[in-house]
Amino acid sequence: MAPPKYARKMKVFTRIGPLRAFLDEQKFSGKSIGLVPTMGALHSGHTSLVQASRANGDFTVCSLFVNPAQFNDPADLAKYPRDLAADERLLSSAGCQALFAPDVAEMYRQSSQTRFDFGQLDKVLEGKFRPGHFSGVALVVSKLFNIFHPHRAYFGHKDYQQFKIISMINQDLNFDIELHCLPTIREPDGLAMSSRNVRLNPDERQHASSLFRNLTSAREALLKGMSWQAVREKAEKNLQSSGMIRLEYLELADKDTLQTDKLDNLGNGILLIAAIVGAVRLIDNLPIK
Amino acid sequence: MAPPKYARKMKVFTRIGPLRAFLDEQKFSGKSIGLVPTMGALHSGHTSLVQASRANGDFTVCSLFVNPAQFNDPADLAKYPRDLAADERLLSSAGCQALFAPDVAEMYRQSSQTRFDFGQLDKVLEGKFRPGHFSGVALVVSKLFNIFHPHRAYFGHKDYQQFKIISMINQDLNFDIELHCLPTIREPDGLAMSSRNVRLNPDERQHASSLFRNLTSAREALLKGMSWQAVREKAEKNLQSSGMIRLEYLELADKDTLQTDKLDNLGNGILLIAAIVGAVRLIDNLPIK
Numbered sequence: 001m002a003p004p005k006y007a008r009k010m011k012v013f014t015r016i017g018p019l020r021a022f023l024d025e026q027k028f029s030g031k032s033i034g035l036v037p038t039m040g041a042l043h044s045g046h047t048s049l050v051q052a053s054r055a056n057g058d059f060t061v062c063s064l065f066v067n068p069a070q071f072n073d074p075a076d077l078a079k080y081p082r083d084l085a086a087d088e089r090l091l092s093s094a095g096c097q098a099l100f101a102p103d104v105a106e107m108y109r110q111s112s113q114t115r116f117d118f119g120q121l122d123k124v125l126e127g128k129f130r131p132g133h134f135s136g137v138a139l140v141v142s143k144l145f146n147i148f149h150p151h152r153a154y155f156g157h158k159d160y161q162q163f164k165i166i167s168m169i170n171q172d173l174n175f176d177i178e179l180h181c182l183p184t185i186r187e188p189d190g191l192a193m194s195s196r197n198v199r200l201n202p203d204e205r206q207h208a209s210s211l212f213r214n215l216t217s218a219r220e221a222l223l224k225g226m227s228w229q230a231v232r233e234k235a236e237k238n239l240q241s242s243g244m245i246r247l248e249y250l251e252l253a254d255k256d257t258l259q260t261d262k263l264d265n266l267g268n269g270i271l272l273i274a275a276i277v278g279a280v281r282l283i284d285n286l287p288i289k
Numbered sequence: 290m291a292p293p294k295y296a297r298k299m300k301v302f303t304r305i306g307p308l309r310a311f312l313d314e315q316k317f318s319g320k321s322i323g324l325v326p327t328m329g330a331l332h333s334g335h336t337s338l339v340q341a342s343r344a345n346g347d348f349t350v351c352s353l354f355v356n357p358a359q360f361n362d363p364a365d366l367a368k369y370p371r372d373l374a375a376d377e378r379l380l381s382s383a384g385c386q387a388l389f390a391p392d393v394a395e396m397y398r399q400s401s402q403t404r405f406d407f408g409q410l411d412k413v414l415e416g417k418f419r420p421g422h423f424s425g426v427a428l429v430v431s432k433l434f435n436i437f438h439p440h441r442a443y444f445g446h447k448d449y450q451q452f453k454i455i456s457m458i459n460q461d462l463n464f465d466i467e468l469h470c471l472p473t474i475r476e477p478d479g480l481a482m483s484s485r486n487v488r489l490n491p492d493e494r495q496h497a498s499s500l501f502r503n504l505t506s507a508r509e510a511l512l513k514g515m516s517w518q519a520v521r522e523k524a525e526k527n528l529q530s531s532g533m534i535r536l537e538y539l540e541l542a543d544k545d546t547l548q549t550d551k552l553d554n555l556g557n558g559i560l561l562i563a564a565i566v567g568a569v570r571l572i573d574n575l576p577i578k
Contacts, residue, residue, distance in 0.1 A: 016463070028317065113408035114461035121402060143463040149438065172403040174305070174432040 010092040012099045016147055019100050023148060026059045034058025035150035035177075036096070037141065039066045041081035041195030045185040047094035049154040052182055054095040058152055062091050063144050064101040069112065070136030076281070081198050100147070107143060114139060118168055124258055125272055126161050126283070129248050134165045141166050145175045153177050158184040158192045160270065160285045161258060184284070186212065192284045204278035207244040214238055215271050215286040218250075222266060222288060228252050239275065248274040248281070255287055299381040301388045305436055308389050312437060315348045323347025324439035324466075325385070326430065328355045330370035330484030334474040336383035338443040341471055343384040347441055351380050352433050353390040358401065359425030365570070370487050389436070396432060403428060407457055413547055414561055415450050415572065418537050423454045430455050434464045442466050447473040447481045449561065449574045450547055473573070475501065481573045493567035496533040503527050504560050504575040507539075511555060511577060517541050528564065537563040537570075544576055 013019040023033060034053030038046050046062075053060040064087055071077035084101060091099055115135045121127070122134040145153070155163050163181045170177055185193045190212035191205075200208055214235045221231045232250060239245050253260045255270040263269050269288040274281065302308040312322060323342030327335050335351075342349040353376055360366035373390060380388055404424045410416070411423040434442070444452050452470045459466055474482045479501035480494075489497055503524045510520045521539055528534050542549045544559040552558050558577040563570065 016465075110460065112461045113410060114457060115406040115408070117404040117406060119402035119404070139461065143461075146435075146463040146465070168403060171399065172401045172428065172432075174435040176305075176435070 009097055010088070010099055011097070012088065012101060014100075014102055015106060016102070019098070020147065022098065023061070027149075031059040032057065032151040033148060034060045035144065035148045035153040036060065036062045037144050037153065037155075038062055038064050038087075039080065039195065040064045040087045041083065041198070042087045042090050043185070043193045043195065043197075045156050045158065045193040047090060048185050049156065049182055050091065050094040050096050052180060053152065053154050056152060058150075059098075060096055061098045061100065061148060061150070062096045063148075064091075064099060065107060065140070065144075067107070067136060067140040068104060069108075069139050070133050072130045072132050079199065081195055107140070112139060116169070118165055121161075121164060121168060121258060124161075124260065125249060125251060125253070126274065129274060134162070137162055138165060138169050142169060142173070142175075145170075145177060150177055152180060154180045154182060156184060157181050158194065158284065160272065164258060190216070192282070194282060196280050196282060199280045200278060204244060204280065207242055208277045208280075208282060210239060210242075210245065211273055211275055211277075211282060211284050212286075214250075215273060215284060218271055219286055219288055222252070222269075244277060246276040248276065252288075299377070299385055299388055301377065301390060303389075303391055304395060305391070308387075309436065311387065312350070316438075320348040321346065321440040322437060323349045324433065324437045324442040325349065325351045326433050326442065326444075327351055327353050327376075328369065328484065329353045329376045329390075330372065330487070331376045331379050332474070332482045332484065332486075334445050334447065334482040336379060337474050338445065338469075338471055339380060339383040339385050341469060342441065342443050345441060347439075348387075349385055350387045350389065350437060350439070351385045352437075353380075353388060354396060354429070354433075356396070356425060356429040357393060358397075358428050359422050361419045361421050368488065370484055396429070401428060405458070407454055410450075410453060410457060410547060413450075413549065414538060414540060414542070415563065418563060423451070426451055427454060427458050431458060431462065431464075434459075434466060439466055441469060443469045443471060445473060446470050447483065447573060449559065453547060479505070481571070483571060485569050485571065488569045489567060493533060493569065496531055497566045497569075497571060499528060499531075499534065500562055500564055500566075500571060500573050501575075503539075504562060504573060507560055508575055508577055511541070511558075533566060535565040537565065541577075 034056060036049045036053060050060055066080050068077055116138040118134065127134050167179055170179055189209040191209045192212060218231045218235045235250055236247060239247050250273045251260050252263060252269050252271055254263050255268055267289045270285055272285040274283045315322060323345060325338045325342060339349055355369050357366060405427040407423060416423050456468055459468055478498040480498045481501060507520045507524045524539055525536060528536050539562045540549050541552060541558050541560055543552050544557055556578045559574055561574040563572045
């Protein structure tokens with residue numbers, strides 16, 4: 001039986017030093033490096049990023065690290081799904097050429113004191129509900145950017161605010177990496193793919209699709225001219241009617257600044273939602289245009 | 290007349306793109322890169338860093354950029370001495386092989402929102418008297434590290450707390466550059482060389498040497514067993530007797546943490562001082578051992 005298309009090619013590293021030496025070899029031979037940072041528990045959203053990197057001609061490398069610094073809730077960290085063997089198989093067959101899967105001690109050699117602040121951008125939406133989250137994201141992404149020195153890096157649109165934060169450090173700290181934000185991959189009923197979805201029971205899973213359904217209805221109503229206040233009231237009522245969903249926020253924000261108080265042009269808006277379904281916190285978003 | 294030893298070799302860049310391309314060529318040809326970041330108005334302290342880098346066999350590059358983000362006092366920024374032509378001559382003859390001298394627009398393409406916080410380390414000493422200073426330092430050094438990707442970087446011991454901050458981002462963000470902290474270069478009377486010294490009038494210049502004189506006396510007294518409280522009182526009285534010097538702080542700190550409240554072992558201590566002489570703010574320090 002023939003091995004999967006890419007299966008023999010993926011090298012796995014757990015230490016920074018050997019990974020850097022290997023990447024230097026690739027760069028010296030003229031290859032561009034494409035990085036797909038992940039926290040494992042991989043799904044089609046992740047493999048779409050790997051495929052995009054391969055399609056751009058990059059030597060494609062993934063990181064797999066559940067970053068404690070970005071979990072404000074220890075229970076969420078403890079319950080975060082992990083299955084390294086399955087992840088390795090999925091990445092390998094998606095075309096990933098090298099995987100970096102360090103342990104916490106390799107990534108945090110001493111307790112880190114460095115914290116980031118991003119002005120207004122990390123005070124709203126996720127930043128408001130997950131204090132410290134984006135500082136932890138910025139820290140680990142800075143680490144990964146410095147470890148890989150990639151030419152391009154690939155992220156999913158589902159974590160839209162995260163992408164804005166990463167774009168900010170990329171500019172402000174002059175990483176100057178070409179960042180790609182790729183479309184959210186969805187289940188047939190519209191639910192955004194997420195590592196956390198596996199923690200939903202069948203009943204919760206069914207209700208979870210109402211997040212995206214209400215985003216699309218809200219967009220439609222806004223485009224028809226309904227006021228944001230009326231749209232929000234209706235969506236909030238819909239979402240909470242079953243009693244299965246506890247809404248954290250539903251906002252219409254400027255897609256560049258993520259501020260909710262000054263959207264002059266609806267076309268520049270994005271709807272963002274966070275809700276707890278059963279015991280699982282889910283997010284999603286939908287640009288107006 | 291023969292040109293100075295190195296004069297013809299120094300390339301000067303004002304843009305990031307061409308500099309990166311040039312540095313990549315050096316790296317691809319197997320050279321290690323040694324970076325000496327400066328704010329210009331150069332003196333023997335700076336040239337000693339260039340010489341150390343050359344002695345290590347590095348291809349030696351300097352940056353010259355007066356970084357607005359690290360000046361908490363706009364008047365200090367406005368008065369900061371600038372003489373690019375003289376700086377170029379000095380660096381060239383000291384052995385610098387390439388100089389990066391960008392303008393503010395090249396380094397800050399859009400207004401930066403990213404701020405850093407370093408826990409206790411940036412709340413004491415300089416951090417206490419210059420709010421925002423170390424966030425600005427960390428931002429520009431992160432930029433420079435990402436622009437140059439050097440193997441080694443060289444800093445002076447006079448800015449000791451700055452070196453600790455840079456060591457922290459180097460570890461926490463995994464720049465993993467080999468950092469060198471080189472001895473403070475002094476005038477014959479002990480005054481630490483500083484770009485700001487040229488702003489002292491002759492009378493102030495004479496009094497400025499009492500900073501180092503009092504640091505050495507204080508160290509001697511501590512090593513003889515005098516209490517820190519008594520040593521500090523005496524030094525403060527000495528320093529302020531002329532009426533020319535306004536002391537901001539004189540502290541005995543742990544040389545690793547820079548905390549002043551828990552120094553178990555005098556040998557692990559460092560004396561640090563900041564004072565305003567005339568209109569010029571000066572700093573200095575002296576390790577106990």
